[in-house]
Amino acid sequence: MSDTQATVNAPGTGSASAAGDVVLHVGDIHTFYGAIEALKGISLDVHKGEIVTLIGANGAGKSTTLKTISGLLHPRTGDISFMGEVISGMKVHDVTAKGVIQVPEGRRIFPRMTVEENLQMGAFLRTSDPAGVTESLEQVFDLFPRLKERRWQKGGTLSGGEQQMLATGRGFMAAPTLLMLDEPSMGLAPVVVEAIFETIEKMNEQGITILLVEQNAAMALQIADRGYVLETGSVALQGTGKELLVNERVRKAYLGES
Amino acid sequence: MDIQTKVGDGGWSKGKIALAVVGAILLVFLPVVLQGFVAMSFLVRILAVVGIYVMLALGLNIVVGYAGLLDLGYIAFYAMGAYSAAVVGNLFVKAVSHIGAVGLREFLTSSTFIFMLPVAALIAALTGISLGTPVLRLRGDYLAIVTLGFGELIRILATNNFLGLTNGAMGMSINVPNPVGLVAMQKPVINIPAVGFSFQFSVNLYWYYVVVLLICFTIFIVRRLDNSRLGRSWVAMREDEVAAASVGVNIRTAKLWAFALGALWGGLAGVVFANFQGFITPDSFSFLESVFVVSMVVLGGMGSIPGVIIGAALIGGLPAIIQGVAQSPMLASVFHIDAPTASAIANYRYLLFGLLMVVMMAWRPQGILPSKRRARELHPEDEKTLEEEDQSLWAVEHGIDGSGHDL
16 A cells, blocks of 8 residues: 655565554645645555554644544545545544544643543443443553542643543543544653553554654654654655664654764 | 422432422412412512523523533524514414314414424524524634624514514514413402402413423423533533544534524523513514523523523512512502602612622622532632643643643
């Protein structure tokens, strides 16, 4: 499924992962904010069971890519398909119903709902599966014991890290096929970021495919099977996590080495 | 009919059941007692009017309290209901006048308002959707302004005899002499001369009971809405639209349902109002009325059914009671108040009412009986946390690491 991409060091796609079926295919999307072209032809694939990360600087188009996939924005040209079905142009809730769940940037939990209500809200569309929802709730509490302690507390009174856990847990509650996380490390202490990334790996081990947008390139590439480096709205580099970690250009631009 | 719902909310402890029973008895028999004494019979009419306000407030509560959409033109739906009842109702009466069988004809004519209830509910709900569709993207103050304009639009259309339907500022009368069953109910007369009690069923009493039945029905439905999936999607939408969409809430549908279901009760109340008054003019649907209904919801406690009922009873009832008491013959004879003085006192009722609102908002902004969730939203001790929340969100949205590292 790999197509024409503006790759500098093209190491092929999905080489390191158990490259199975393509779960998500993004084909040459162009997304605009008014007259400004934010995405200038992004193409990427996410395979079943992978952790794929999009890294890049502020304004590179990482979040825009995610918002376009989730249906918050619509591409002017290009196509997005999920499990072989075209989802570009669908509304957010329809994309969600397909199993593509976004944990939005800035967490955006429901501040006046309790932790448990927030999590239950995550399972809003799972009406026919109450037993599964209860099971998921237990799994979230296993992943984030802190949330269990704070179960009856309002979302708005949680710390930033706890709110990120809650937002992630809420995403998990939807029983996602593909979970997309938008900057989960933003504004959090390194130790908390580590904990969050650990649970991302754990969720991945449970069979959830992950698409992770991060500014913290070092952390993201360490857990990612593959990564895409975005620069001003296009894919500048792509490769396995390990490859990108040792890539000189990545090291200079994103890992703070001279 | 489940009259107890009017009082009870939530679990059923023994105290609550007792309260509900007392409330139900009062609801049924208090107006009978009032009707029986000449000096107090004006209160029955006020109770019926208050009941109509309760319906309006419960309907607006769906839009404002549950869905969090500020609607300053809610009275438009009330107007739609009232005018539907008048226009369609009069057509209906005309149509059935061709029926030969006298008994059937009279029964259908006198039952017009009952047939108009679903008609007006549908028309009002469709009006709600037609208002809702263009304002889907608007929130907060922008939405309020558009709804305000919409409310005025409907009133002005009515004033200008839109399509020749509304008879303009002259108003319309409803051509139904007696609602169904009233004549039969007026037959028995109970006299207890010893205490000056003389009871005969009245038009006011009739509409009072109609309103009470409709309120019970409203509460029954609204409570189910609150606990429904739709209710939960409203809460989520009120808190954060983007997050609600990301968990699969269809924002468009949720908003349109809120507008349609809110409008529906306005329409029902309008039918009762039009038939109760027997005559409607556009003046009854002024912006001030919209403000009153919003005040009822806010004063009572947004999202709380008992709160909203209390709010409606206070705001709908107090001015009328002040006016009624000031102008009642009993008081006039005791304090030697002449008619001009009485109406002067009555004119101060809105001053008093305004004062009450200011005091309430300063002292108890969450309302008299707030819903549990809404109380959380407004408790002062939480404001600090919420402020911090907003700041960090602002920082996040602007790409500034303003909050620093926090755990």
